[in-house]
Structure formats: C-alpha cells, structure tokens
Amino acid sequence: xxxxxxxxxxxxxTVGISVSMSETVDAAxxxxxxxxxxxxxxxxxxCATLVKSGDHLSAFDTAFDVFFxxxxxxxxVDTELVPDAGARDAGARDSPERSGAQLGQQLFDALxxxxxxxxxxxxxxxxxxxGGVEPGRPVGGAYYLYRTLRQLELEEMERRLVGLSLxxxxxxxxxxxxxxxAHQRVEHFKTMVATEIREQLVQDRGAAALAESxxxxxxxxxxxxxxxxxxxxxxxxxxxxxxxxLAVRLARRRRRRHRGPVDLRHTVRSSLSxxxxxxxxxxxxxxxxKPEIVVIADVSGSVASFARFTLHLVxxxxxxxxxxxxxxxxxxxxxxxxxxxESDDPAVAVERISAEADVVAVDGHSDxxxxxxxxxxxxxxxxxxxxxxxxxxxxxxxxxxARAEALEEIAHRVKALYWLNPEPVNYxxxxxxxxxxxxxxxxAVLECRTLRQLETFVGxxx
Amino acid sequence: xxxxxxxxxxARRLGLAEVAPVxxxxxxxLRVRLAQQDYLSSEAISSVTFLADRLAKxxxxxxxxxxxxxxxxxxxxxxxxxRLIRLQCYxxxxxxxxxxxxxxxxxxLRIQAGRPEGSAEVWSELEEDIFAEEFLLxxxxxxxITASEPVVLLIDEVDRVELETExxxxxxxxxxxxSIPELGTLTARQIPMVFLTSNNTRELSEALKRRCLYLxxxxxxxxxxxxxxxxxVPGIATALAEQISQVVRxxxxxxxxxxxxxxxxxxxxxxxxILGRDELGEDLVVETLHxxxxxxxxxxKATREILGRAS
Numbered sequence: 001x002x003x004x005x006x007x008x009x010x011x012x013x014t015v016g017i018s019v020s021m022s023e024t025v026d027a028a029x030x031x032x033x034x035x036x037x038x039x040x041x042x043x044x045x046x047c048a049t050l051v052k053s054g055d056h057l058s059a060f061d062t063a064f065d066v067f068f069x070x071x072x073x074x075x076x077v078d079t080e081l082v083p084d085a086g087a088r089d090a091g092a093r094d095s096p097e098r099s100g101a102q103l104g105q106q107l108f109d110a111l112x113x114x115x116x117x118x119x120x121x122x123x124x125x126x127x128x129x130x131g132g133v134e135p136g137r138p139v140g141g142a143y144y145l146y147r148t149l150r151q152l153e154l155e156e157m158e159r160r161l162v163g164l165s166l167x168x169x170x171x172x173x174x175x176x177x178x179x180x181x182a183h184q185r186v187e188h189f190k191t192m193v194a195t196e197i198r199e200q201l202v203q204d205r206g207a208a209a210l211a212e213s214x215x216x217x218x219x220x221x222x223x224x225x226x227x228x229x230x231x232x233x234x235x236x237x238x239x240x241x242x243x244x245x246l247a248v249r250l251a252r253r254r255r256r257r258h259r260g261p262v263d264l265r266h267t268v269r270s271s272l273s274x275x276x277x278x279x280x281x282x283x284x285x286x287x288x289x290k291p292e293i294v295v296i297a298d299v300s301g302s303v304a305s306f307a308r309f310t311l312h313l314v315x316x317x318x319x320x321x322x323x324x325x326x327x328x329x330x331x332x333x334x335x336x337x338x339x340x341x342e343s344d345d346p347a348v349a350v351e352r353i354s355a356e357a358d359v360v361a362v363d364g365h366s367d368x369x370x371x372x373x374x375x376x377x378x379x380x381x382x383x384x385x386x387x388x389x390x391x392x393x394x395x396x397x398x399x400x401x402a403r404a405e406a407l408e409e410i411a412h413r414v415k416a417l418y419w420l421n422p423e424p425v426n427y428x429x430x431x432x433x434x435x436x437x438x439x440x441x442x443x444a445v446l447e448c449r450t451l452r453q454l455e456t457f458v459g460x461x462x
Numbered sequence: 463x464x465x466x467x468x469x470x471x472x473a474r475r476l477g478l479a480e481v482a483p484v485x486x487x488x489x490x491x492l493r494v495r496l497a498q499q500d501y502l503s504s505e506a507i508s509s510v511t512f513l514a515d516r517l518a519k520x521x522x523x524x525x526x527x528x529x530x531x532x533x534x535x536x537x538x539x540x541x542x543x544x545r546l547i548r549l550q551c552y553x554x555x556x557x558x559x560x561x562x563x564x565x566x567x568x569x570x571l572r573i574q575a576g577r578p579e580g581s582a583e584v585w586s587e588l589e590e591d592i593f594a595e596e597f598l599l600x601x602x603x604x605x606x607i608t609a610s611e612p613v614v615l616l617i618d619e620v621d622r623v624e625l626e627t628e629x630x631x632x633x634x635x636x637x638x639x640x641s642i643p644e645l646g647t648l649t650a651r652q653i654p655m656v657f658l659t660s661n662n663t664r665e666l667s668e669a670l671k672r673r674c675l676y677l678x679x680x681x682x683x684x685x686x687x688x689x690x691x692x693x694x695v696p697g698i699a700t701a702l703a704e705q706i707s708q709v710v711r712x713x714x715x716x717x718x719x720x721x722x723x724x725x726x727x728x729x730x731x732x733x734x735x736i737l738g739r740d741e742l743g744e745d746l747v748v749e750t751l752h753x754x755x756x757x758x759x760x761x762x763k764a765t766r767e768i769l770g771r772a773s
Contacts, residue, residue, distance in 0.1 A: 033516045044509035052671035054678045172770040173744045177708045
C-alpha cells in the first residue's frame with residue numbers, strides 16, 4: 001500500500017501539485033486509521049491530506065481514477081456502487097446477442113429515471129460494444145471515447161428526454177430547465193463512459209503508463225497560445241477568481257506602505273505631551289500612487305487569445321490603477337478603452353474587440369513597426385512619467401521595417417515599458433521575430449505563457 | 463513501526479490523562495447526526511469531518527460564499543453538544559484580539575494594593591504574581607484550548623488576515639498549545655475540533671495549509687439543494703423546492719458575476735412561501751429574481767437568456 005501511495009504522490013508532483021513530506025505522512029496515517037475498503041472514504045482521506053487548493057481537485061480526480069481504478073474489479077472494493085460487478089462483465093460478454101437498439105433503449109430508460117447504477121451498466125456495455133479498445137496501444141482513450149459516444153446518438157437522446165418531461169405548451173423557463181436537466185444527465189453519463197474506458201486501459205497498460213497519457217494540466221500552467229477549446233474555457237473560469245485575488249493583493253500592498261514623508265506639524269503637536277521632545281515621529285499618509293496602465297496588444301491570429309486574457313485581467317482589476325487604456329493592433333491600431341467603459345463585464349468587452357476594433361489597415365498580417373509608429377504619433381503626447389506601458393505580442397513582424405525609433409520615443413516618456421511575449425524564450429528572435437531590436441528600449445521583456453506567469457507580472461506592477 | 467493512533471499520540475504529548483473517545487463512529491453516523499441539526503452534508507463533507515476527528519487535525523473549509531462553511535462548524539458543535547468558540551478574522555487582527563492580553567489595569571491595582579505601609583515587597587515575588595493566569599484576558603484561541611468542557615473552535619474567514627498574522631495560528635493548529643513568554647506554555651486540556659473557513663480571496667500560506675485537512679465545499683447538486691430547502695424552509699411544497707433548485711442550477715451554469723449561493727436560494731424559497739406560491743411561473747421568477755442575483759447586469763442577462771425576454 002505504501003508503495004502505491006508513494007507512486008501516486010509522485011504522479012501528483014509530476015502534475016504540479018506540491019505535496020510536502022508532512023502531508024505524505026498525514027496521508028499514510030489517515031489510511032491507517034480508516035477502513036481502506038470504503039472507497040469514498042479512502043478517496044476523501046487522500047484528497048483532504050494531499051490537495052490543498054480547489055483548482056487542483058480535477059487533476060487529483062484524474063490521477064486517482066487512474067491509480068486506484070483497477071481495484072474496483074478485483075472484487076471487494078466499491079461493492080455498494082457496483083453490486084453486480086460480475087454481472088457487468090457477463091453483460092458485456094453477452095452483448096453481441098443484444099441489438100444496439102436494445103442497448104439504446106436501456107440507456108434511455110436509465111437516463112430518464114436518473115438511475116445511476118443502470119447508467120453505469122450501460123456505459124460498460126457501450127464501451128464493450130462500440131469502443132473497440134485495442135490492447136497495448138499507448139493512447140489516452142480520447143478516440144475510444146469519441147467512437148463510443150458517436151454510436152450512442154446522445155444528442156438525439158437528450159432531445160427526447162427534454163420532450164418527454166415537457167407539457168404540451170411549455171414556456172421558455174420550463175423549456176430551459178428541462179434542457180439543462182437532460183444535458184446534465186447526459187454529461188454525467190459521458191463521464192461514466194470515460195471512466196469505464198480508463199479502467200480498461202489501466203488494466204491493459206498499468207497505472208503509471210496511463211497516467212502519463214491522460215495527465216491533466218493545472219489551469220495556471222496551461223499554455224495560453226496552444227490551449228484547446230476546453231482548456232480555454234477552463235482558463236476563462238480561472239480568470240475571475242484570479243483577478244479578484246490580484247486586486248486584493250494590490251490594494252493591501254498599497255495600504256501597507258503607510259509611511260509618507262515626516263509630518264512636521266503633527267510631530268511638533270504630539271511632542272507637547274512629552275515636554276517638547278519629539279519622541280513620536282509622525283508621518284504623512286502616503287499618496288495613493290496608483291499607476292496608469294497603457295496596454296498595446298497584438299490581436300492577430302496566433303497571439304489573439306493571449307491578448308484577450310491579458311486585457312480581461314488588466315481591466316478586471318482596473319480599480320487598482322488610476323487609469324487603464326487599451327489599444328489593439330494588427331497592422332493598424334485602434335483604441336478599445338471605450339468598449340470596457342461601456343460594459344461592466346470585461347469578458348463581454350473582450351468579445352466585442354474582435355468584431356468592432358478597426359485593426360486591419362493593409363493585409364491583416366502583424367506589422368509592429370507601423371502600429372507602434374501610429375501609436376507614437378497619435379498618443380505619445382498623452383503619456384506621462386506615471387504611465388506604465390505593456391506591449392503584448394510575439395514581435396513577429398512579417399519582415400516589415402521595425403521602426404524601433406517609435407518605441408524609443410514611447411520609452412522616453414513613460415515610467416516603465418514592459419514587453420510580454422507569449423512565446424517560449426527559445427523561439428524568440430527566430431524567423432521573423434525581431435524581439436531583440438525592440439528589447440533594447442524596454443525595461444524588461446518577459447516570457448508570459450501561462451496564467452501563473454501573468455499573475456506574477458501583474459501582481460508586481462506599481 | 464507501531465501504529466500509534468494520532469489521537470493517542472497527541473494526548474500523550476499534551477499530557478492528557480485520558481484520550482477522549484472518538485466523537486463519531488463513522489462518516490455515516492456523522493451525516494445522520496448533522497442531518498438532525500438540519501445540516502445536510504455531502505459525502506466529502508462528512509468524510510473529511512470524520513477524518514478531522516480521527517486524526518485530530520483542523521479542517522480548512524474553502525469555497526464560494528454562502529455554501530454553508532460556517533454553518534458546518536455550528537452544526538458540528540450542536541451535534542456534539544459542544545460550545546462554539548468563534549474567531550472572526552479581519553484585516554488588522556492581532557494577538558491581543560486573537561490569543562490573549564494582559565489585564566494591565568488589574569495588574570496595576572495588584573501592585574498598588576499589595577504594598578503595605580513600610581514593608582518593601584520583594585520585586586521578584588510581585589513579578590511572578592502579576593504575570594499569573596489570573597491576570598490574563600483570554601481571547602478565542604486561548605479560550606478554546608484552556609476550556610475544560612468540549613468546544614468547537616471556528617476561525618472564520620481566515621483569508622482576511624494578513625499573511626504575517628497567519629503565523630499566530632500555526633502553533634495552536636499543529637500543537638494545540640499557546641506559548642506566553644512571561645508565563646510559559648499553556649497546552650490544551652482537551653482536543654477541540656477546529657474549523658477554518660476561507661472564501662479564497664487570497665492564497666493562504668503553505669505553512670497553514672500543511673497543518674490542515676482541506677475540504678472544498680462547492681454548490682450542492684439539485685437533489686441535495688432540494689433537500690436543504692425542504693429541511694430549512696418549513697411549509698414548502700416538495701414540487702416547489704424541486705423547481706427552485708432547478709432554476710438555481712440553471713443560473714449557476716450561466717456565466718454570472720455572482721452565482722446565487724445556497725443562503726440566497728433559501729431566502730428566495732422563504733419569500734415564495736411567504737407570498738403563498740406553490741408553483742413557479744415565469745412572471746414570478748422575473749419579479750423575485752433580485753433576491754437571487756445581486757447585480758443588475760446579472761439580472762438582465764438571466765432574464766434575457768432564460769426567459770427570452772428583455773427586462
């Protein structure tokens with residue numbers, strides 16, 4: 001058991017969940033005091049002792065399912081959930097005799113009654129029938145999942161479920177409720193199918209090998225430039241709590257720096273009580289030095305999602321800055337500050353950028369030189385010593401002229417100029433990337449590929 | 463390696479005469495006893511609370527506002543018949559508010575009163591005397607460990623204190639003791655159950671998290687929320703409770719600024735009962751949506767998306 005536990009903890013650490021030595025000991029002791037055959041309690045014991053952040057729970061679940069899945073079929077464990085573990089295998093073997101339609105009907109009934117046990121049984125049969133799991137192949141099972149679900153025609157089933165629970169003349173509300181309900185049941189079933197496939201793969205290839213194929217990236221470590229749709233949604237969700245945390249942190253830091261210059265008047269006044277000896281030196285309250293932020297973001301294809309996240313984040317905490325102005329460009333430049341001012345939800349404003357901002361002047365390929373010189377020409381007089389400028393982009397200039405003198409002019413006028421690049425450092429200055437030309441005028445050029453890096457950077461702004 | 467029960471080990475370290483019996487025999491029993499206090503726990507809640515008792519460790523409960531984190535501590539205290547000692551955290555909390563404070567007025571009185579005419583009292587005696595437990599004002603944390611009767615300690619919204627202040631909690635969380643420089647170390651007379659809650663407005667320190675079991679309390683699923691409504695709102699029809707929990711789920715699925723919490727759901731349910739309704743219609747939802755949603759933009763969005771009409 002201890003071996004299994006330590007390799008499980010090894011897997012968690014690989015995913016990026018830091019598990020300390022004392023937490024390892026806690027987990028081992030927890031397992032000693034409980035009945036490990038109680039799977040739910042076993043899971044809670046590991047989760048409560050090893051995982052200390054809500055964002056890491058889903059990665060924990062994946063790893064747990066892989067590492068402790070095969071125990072289920074071994075017999076004594078988890079009998080309450082699958083009392084007919086044997087019958088389940090038998091059902092899967094008998095399946096050729098049963099038609100696909102029968103299986104479909106059985107699943108539909110299970111979904112309609114929300115009968116978890118029957119749903120799980122249908123999942124097992126469906127995988128045996130349609131999954132076509134081939135032993136020995138080093139895959140994570142995404143394809144098997146796709147193949148199984150495609151055959152089951154779940155969209156159709158979802159529609160039928162909605163239709164069944166509705167009265168003759170439904171209003172919009174009950175229609176929406178019914179469809180959400182049906183959707184959730186079907187999603188629940190899909191996770192069962194995924195679990196089933198994963199269990200078979202674990203039996204086939206062993207936990208450690210499979211863990212590598214299905215490993216989940218923590219939301220803060222997802223590479224923004226290469227995120228798929230699901231990961232983007234995950235990032236979207238992580239952004240709101242993140243911006244709230246950042247705002248609290250910035251506000252606190254500002255309040256804590258509570259020493260302004262010496263307040264002579266106040267000090268003399270308070271020295272009267274000590275016979276004119278200034279024992280207590282009084283300070284003026286600090287001026288709330290909120291920085292002005294100007295964001296200039298490349299929104300051309302490859303780096304657009306990074307720009308959107310950064311704009312979203314910066315505007316979500318705009319109360320922590322005295323002013324935030326945003327500009328977007330491809331080969332033309334447009335100010336989008338008003339979009340954020342008009343809507344109180346930055347997510348909505350970010351959506352509107354792509355539709356409303358006028359950023360293409362020539363051919364729709366990034367032209368940093370042109371965009372920066374337009375900016376310098378039009379807006380440089382408005383920049384002050386309190387302004388911090390952030391430029392977001394990969395500096396891939398499509399072999400246009402660099403016009404670094406525009407950037408130099410901007411840098412001269414402002415407090416600080418930072419360049420955030422969503423590309424990994426070793427890609428910089430390769431191909432048409434001319435970052436080094438611009439870097440000479442920047443206070444810092446930073447790799448910013450994940451939310452974690454973005455958070456660290458924004459948290460340090462002042 | 464002898465498998466020493468964590469509770470026994472801790473009791474030995476604290477020098478307690480006997481180990482208190484475990485409070486709950488199983489997570490199932492815990493769940494039933496919490497249900498008697500009208501607190502419906504999920505599986506995660508009951509098993510982590512059960513483990514906290516078995517391992518004699520504090521529980522850090524984290525999750526969105528209004529999902530019953532504080533209520534959990536209250537329900538556990540009620541179920542155990544224990545006194546609930548609550549420390550509400552806020553920015554600027556310090557040890558004189560959280561741990562202890564010397565009652566200096568009383569100390570001054572003692573110094574003045576204890577000096578008879580002419581006799582010079584020995585200073586060291588006096589010093590020993592005025593730094594005795596008698597002159598100590600206990601604050602929640604100290605109170606929790608010096609209590610002789612069973613207590614449940616609730617450290618509420620621990621994410622509100624500064625990172626540095628968290629350090630005040632570390633000794634009591636891991637050792638169940640408080641060190642007072644002038645007096646020595648006061649150890650616990652019994653092992654209290656400890657709950658910390660956090661709304662996750664900032665990352666807590668590793669040191670704090672390491673000492674606790676972690677419990678994430680999210681929004682309940684439809685069935686559990688319905689049961690919560692039924693148990694907390696007297697006189698509500700089952701069908702209405704079901705409808706309410708479905709509407710709330712749909713709202714939570716939407717991308718809102720602030721999703722409705724369980725406590726807001728209960729407020730809504732109570733309102734509907736007071737209004738004498740036993741079925742939800744579209745108009746009723748529109749009229750009372752402001753009880754669930756607290757931002758005008760959220761209300762407009764919900765009205766538009768769910769009901770397909772402009773507000």
